[in-house]
Amino acid sequence: MYDTLNFDVPLVKVEENIYSLELFHGPTLAFKDVGGRFMARLLSYFIRKEGQKDVNVLVATSGDTGSAVANGFLGVEGIHVYVLYPKGKVSEIQEKQFTTLGQNITALEVDGTFDDCQALVKSAFMDKELNDHLLLTSANSINVARFLPQAFYYFYAYAQLKKMGQADNKKVVVCVPSGNFGNITAGLFGKQMGLPVSRFIAANNKNDIFYQYLQTGKYNPRPSVATIANAMDVGDPSNFARVLDLYQESHEAICRDISGTTYTDEQIRETVKTTYLQTGYLLDPHGACGFRALKEGLKEGEVGVFLETAHPAKFLETVEDIIADKVTIPAKLQEFMKGEKQSLPLSKEFADFKAYLLKL
Numbered sequence: 054m055y056d057t058l059n060f061d062v063p064l065v066k067v068e069e070n071i072y073s074l075e076l077f078h079g080p081t082l083a084f085k086d087v088g089g090r091f092m093a094r095l096l097s098y099f100i101r102k103e104g105q106k107d108v109n110v111l112v113a114t115s116g117d118t119g120s121a122v123a124n125g126f127l128g129v130e131g132i133h134v135y136v137l138y139p140k141g142k143v144s145e146i147q148e149k150q151f152t153t154l155g156q157n158i159t160a161l162e163v164d165g166t167f168d169d170c171q172a173l174v175k176s177a178f179m180d181k182e183l184n185d186h187l188l189l190t191s192a193n194s195i196n197v198a199r200f201l202p203q204a205f206y207y208f209y210a211y212a213q214l215k216k217m218g219q220a221d222n223k224k225v226v227v228c229v230p231s232g233n234f235g236n237i238t239a240g241l242f243g244k245q246m247g248l249p250v251s252r253f254i255a256a257n258n259k260n261d262i263f264y265q266y267l268q269t270g271k272y273n274p275r276p277s278v279a280t281i282a283n284a285m286d287v288g289d290p291s292n293f294a295r296v297l298d299l300y301q302e303s304h305e306a307i308c309r310d311i312s313g314t315t316y317t318d319e320q321i322r323e324t325v326k327t328t329y330l331q332t333g334y335l336l337d338p339h340g341a342c343g344f345r346a347l348k349e350g351l352k353e354g355e356v357g358v359f360l361e362t363a364h365p366a367k368f369l370e371t372v373e374d375i376i377a378d379k380v381t382i383p384a385k386l387q388e389f390m391k392g393e394k395q396s397l398p399l400s401k402e403f404a405d406f407k408a409y410l411l412k413l
């Protein structure tokens with residue numbers, strides 16, 4: 054537990070009534086370090102205790118999960134991690150973070166989208182022959198050990214807000230830049246546990262399946278499109294089923310607690326730029342969706358917290374291009390950039406993935 058949250062999660066004021074919960078101070082500079090590390094430690098504890106045969110962790114990534122999980126498991130005996138990522142759809146630094154590690158980490162570069170990667174992983178778990186042959190487990194947010202510990206920092210954010218005297222006579226709104234909806238689901242669980250958040254906003258990029266669901270009551274998954282907030286490029290969010298379940302499938306009840314927004318790349322760029330110029334605060338493309346949603350959606354008597362889910366330097370070229378200025382790269386990231394990329398190409402056909410796994 055101490056090892057999971059051995060980095061700070063500060064709440065930083067960006068402007069009047071809008072606060073950034075900086076979740077990027079972990080080893081891979083993304084919020085997924087929290088869940089990734091917790092899960093890695095939990096699993097290695099049980100493997101040691103029960104002396105099981107080797108465990109194979111399959112993880113699909115839209116950019117940040119792969120590195121958080123891989124770094125959490127790096128060098129852990131008895132565990133091998135396979136990171137499936139969409140070729141050409143993650144930033145260079147993100148890619149470096151899981152393709153340069155070696156040891157017990159293998160990167161599989163899939164000729165397809167994140168949804169294809171996620172489908173491959175899900176099919177593997179359903180395949181009897183594979184499961185007879187190998188011990189498989191998931192490290193995506195479909196695994197509760199990854200998303201439950203994320204509920205912690207919602208409480209921590211509230212505590213910090215309270216300490217600043219900002220939560221006393223204002224309603225607290227939390228905005229979550231969302232892709233696979235694991236993060237916001239953890240927050241919704243927090244609310245059920247008693248966290249006094251009055252409502253949530255799910256900020257989407259152009260992959261706005263959830264936003265459309267809120268408007269129409271219909272869930273229509275569709276292939277994801279690439280955006281500059283790539284970790285949110287999900288066309289069929291895994292945790293939507295959990296949100297539905299949490300609210301007994303009631304569209305009305307969901308709309309009472311959660312509203313949504315959707316932004317184009319152009320709007321994201323504009324938000325990063327204006328915020329930087331006006332406040333000096335540098336948002337990453339994901340956090341920018343969160344900030345903008347609060348800026349547009351906060352009502353009288355409300356105070357807003359958005360989750361700043363990754364460090365802007367993880368999207369170096371995009372962000373430097375937007376602000377026409379240099380971004381300081383944290384030392385932790387510079388280390389990753391030195392490594393040599395190693396990955397195995399894979400098609401999006403399950404048969405190929407299965408054949409690969411069977412040969413292990």
Ligand SMILES: *Cc1c(COP(=O)(O)O)cnc(C)c1O
Pocket residue numbers: 083084085116117118194230231232233234235236237284285339362363
């Ligand atoms: C994964 C990720 C998201 C989306 O989180 P979900 O839990 O998948 O909704 C948002 N921003 C960043 C930077 C991420 O890495």
